[in-house]
Amino acid sequence: MTAALSPAAEAAPSTFVVELPEFSGPLDLLLTLIRDERLDVYDIPIARVAEQFLARISHLALDEAADYLEMAARLLRIKAQLLLPRSGDEEGWEDPRAELVRRLLEYQQVREVVEHLDRLGEERRERFVRGATTWAPALPAGVPPLALSLTELLSAVDRVLRVAREPTVHDVVARALDVAGAITTVRGVLALRQRTRWTDVVGSDAEPWQILSVLLALLEMAKLGELRLLQPKPFAVVEIARESPGEAA
């Protein structure tokens, strides 16, 4: 992931700026926070961590920060769940942080392996293989000959054709999020109306990337103070209210 710091971030050197290459992803950033603050991974103070996480990513270019913002949304959701009153039944209560802890521990394992691999790779990089070979062998040395049959080739063709003829399979194109576009849409709606609802800005036929784009747009705009997000009760439709009502026409 490459960092594209916005000009605004460069113009404000006093604020903390996350340089993305420093972190290989949101879990890396989260682990660093936990380590820096000497927190217990099994008992994460979510409110505090979420706040710091948001502070650290506040200057990322939005479209590049999609992965980070998804984590931010997850932290805020866990925070909200922790605030919900428990239904007295302590037995059946599951800590909403459990899944995050599991992912962090799993990711920490990956980091341990990475350290190991990095060390091995560096040692290996210190040594050169033989550059030239004596003659041009028919095969690269050490590569055994092939066992191939026409049947195999034809079944490969069949596989290719089968996949090629299922457009639903091939239509799965990784799509970049269009947060900027979603912000424009939401601003457009709010220019007309003081209040609106989640279901008004996200069509019922919206694709996942569109839903995620709008979600990130709303979070970002809320952070910028352009709007307020309200959810009257759990699972209710989210209401979106334009901030600074004084300006309302």
Added chain:
Amino acid sequence: MSPLAKLLEAALFASSRPVPMDELRTLDADATGEDVERELAALRAHYDDPEAGHAFELVEQGGGWQLLTRAEYTEAIERAQLAQRPQRLSAASLETLAIIAYRQPIGRAEIEEIRGVSVGGVLKALLERGLIDITGRSEGLGRPLLYGTTPSFLEQFALRHLEELPRADELAVALRANPTAL
């Protein structure tokens, strides 16, 4: 040096990749596996001899045996531009590679779930460097591609086989023993 040792040296010297034991054994139809192993050990000792030794050494890795220059000459060789070290892998690449090494065959979505970021570009770079390969398709929805590591991965990290990587439970234990050290 015995004739068999010389023959082995010739084959190892001619190859820029690890030469599998199978292939070393077929060099001389009269030699047993034990003979070959004994002569490989003799070659290794000869190269490592402090007096008559050589600037390269014999290592077992990547599913075979390979001659490699010793680390102490790397800087001078690179400065003289006679050979170049491969580029160091980024943290993102190493993380992805580590996950594939332990979970193979594994699909892209699963890797992204563990790393928390999208990995399309990283997978492409790892494929191009020959460190991973597509090993098949999952039976799941959309039949996503599955990735696995290649013999070249073992070679690039000086591993004899995948089992040389620390076991997952070893890591987990280390983790639980000292949770606050995170």
Added chain:
Amino acid sequence: MSPLAKLLEAALFASSRPVPMDELRTLDADATGEDVERELAALRAHYDDPEAGHAFELVEQGGGWQLLTRAEYTEAIERAQLAQRPQRLSAASLETLAIIAYRQPIGRAEIEEIRGVSVGGVLKALLERGLIDITGRSEGLGRPLLYGTTPSFLEQFALRHLEELPRADELAVALRANPTAL
């Protein structure tokens, strides 16, 4: 062996071309041209020694110095390679090979469009295997390389010419007819 001789050995080992004298001299700033020449002669004598000698030799050719396996071992090494247990191609490689076989000449972008994934690593492996080759450049934007199958491909499948590929017409059309469905 002197430290300078070992450094020269390492450099010659790692270089993929004959190394000219003036490049060898840059390896050690303290060494004179005479030093380098003396140590090269010592290396050559060491490798050629009837007792302690090696399976490779130091030769001056192509405007420089090079280490080469001695010719007497060539045949045994080639035989050993051929005696290897045959390997199968991965599903990904077979699919790419099939597309190239039926649609050649074809560019990488087109193959990726059909397979839906990047095929850089696979193409490289097929090239190394000698099953495909670069057959030209397209007239399109950026003049991308075009790939086609080799005579060795025909040999592998015991075909005399490409027209002998089964269902060639039908499959070539099928692979071409459906670009929008991809």
